[in-house]
Amino acid sequence: MNGTLLEAADGAVADGDAPFEAWMDSRCARVEQALRACLPAATTAPGRLHEAMAYATLGGGKRVRPLLAYGAGELVGAPRAAVDAVACAVELIHAYSLVHDDLPCMDDDVLRRGRPTVHVAYGEATAMLVGDALQALAFQALAGAARSIDDPARIGTMVERLAHAAGSLGMAGGQAIDLESVGAMLTRPELERMHRMKTGAMLRASVMLGVLCGPPSSPAGLESLERYAASIGLAFQVVDDVLDVASDTATLGKTAGKDSEQNKPTYVSVLGLEGARRHAAELLGTAHAALEGFGPAARRLRELADLIVARTT
């Protein structure tokens, strides 16, 4: 293709040769558009709630979860509209979790993505309802994928996967363990289990839901992708812990140094700064190894793994 953009059969732009930055910009624009289409307008009652839902969701964030969904969906040749629905769903779950995590009864944070957190801007009661409504909207968006996947019966499996990743055995459960661990010394396996749930489960779901939009994959292929997803899921958290220590608030767009201040166990407190950096590099190696059988089609997933480990915010 020599970098020329070609329209694919379903209207998607085939940009397999595009530089990673261009691919990312294009997919971030796509999920932004899909999120806008899925959020109710601020002119629809209750207007203040809808305005706050948009504030929590649009115009910011690294969109790591949607990008993973796109990378995985494109690897398996999934229909564009289905992957858009998955990208929306995983980002809406992420957005809701940030709104609730920032509340005074949780992390009590006032700054997120360089702006006041939702409860600072709209009040605590609205922030609670914003999170609740965004979670419902995530499942609504995901269910919409049924209209564009080849086997609509698979939507049950996809909803179960998202719910499991978001719930008490995934993200919400990891958050509960995190809260209980303040001031505690966790062993490395305990820390790893917490992060597999708290961050890893949703990053894995982002990859696997993208894959589930496509034609059936071989069990070996699915297993490799699960291994990839699990490795980058953990790597993401290890790097988060490193950045919390090694970066500053202005760069992060959220309050830096909070973990050690709150006496939370982190990879840095367990492994040391250099040990944590080395662990991230190992996980990156595992992720790349898991993709070996996929050839050039897995290019975006490789680039995303590199990005997750090399990021500075």
Place this chain on the structure above:
Amino acid sequence: MNGTLLEAADGAVADGDAPFEAWMDSRCARVEQALRACLPAATTAPGRLHEAMAYATLGGGKRVRPLLAYGAGELVGAPRAAVDAVACAVELIHAYSLVHDDLPCMDDDVLRRGRPTVHVAYGEATAMLVGDALQALAFQALAGAARSIDDPARIGTMVERLAHAAGSLGMAGGQAIDLESVGAMLTRPELERMHRMKTGAMLRASVMLGVLCGPPSSPAGLESLERYAASIGLAFQVVDDVLDVASDTATLGKTAGKDSEQNKPTYVSVLGLEGARRHAAELLGTAHAALEGFGPAARRLRELADLIVARTT
């Protein structure tokens, strides 16, 4: 059948002739069992979160939403296991909403079903996560119905319906309007819209998700059932407002008189006590009229409508 209980093909007990009380007891036991099966054990980490999720969900409540799902599912001959999944899902959404509504930043209530509310018993952060995890579990339970309905592709429609009823255009949105209305004078249409969202949407979804578990219904049949569900949905709230004024805390198992104390608009404040009672009776009439074409098979839905209007708690 002369009151004899017969085993139906799918193992369900055919108790169409049973007294209403016996039918209710049987279905409440069934949803209790289904909820127990679907909640993670308190021995599974995070144990405290799982214990609190069970505390919020089991052993109490009127189970109005599950009963509506059973009544509707049995009317259309839906598979038992699918209706169990729907019954679980709607009750889990209801349970999560109570936990979040009771939080200090919302209604700030300490008593629910005659026991301390979840945040009083387990702390605010855990209560927040309990609600978040129960919502995810509701969608997981609903998606499980795909394994027992005849057309598993319909699960997408069902998930969209539940998400819409729970989200910003349904329950969570009604709650937001409710918060904004404290101290305001709402007109009767405004009050009605708020309640159609806040309580009505989930009661309607309970009926219609039960119906969606069965074989395809005629458009006219679906429309009648929607009318039934909308009427009892509103009637439920009108009666709630009457009871808040006319009952006491010990009888209700929750704090009585809170609405007028918080200066919230209610059907009683808009229509007066007698006017509100009359309105409930009218809505009951509409509900019965909507069921006219269904004959004896709609017996349980008729009895549930009567119960909703005649209840004292």
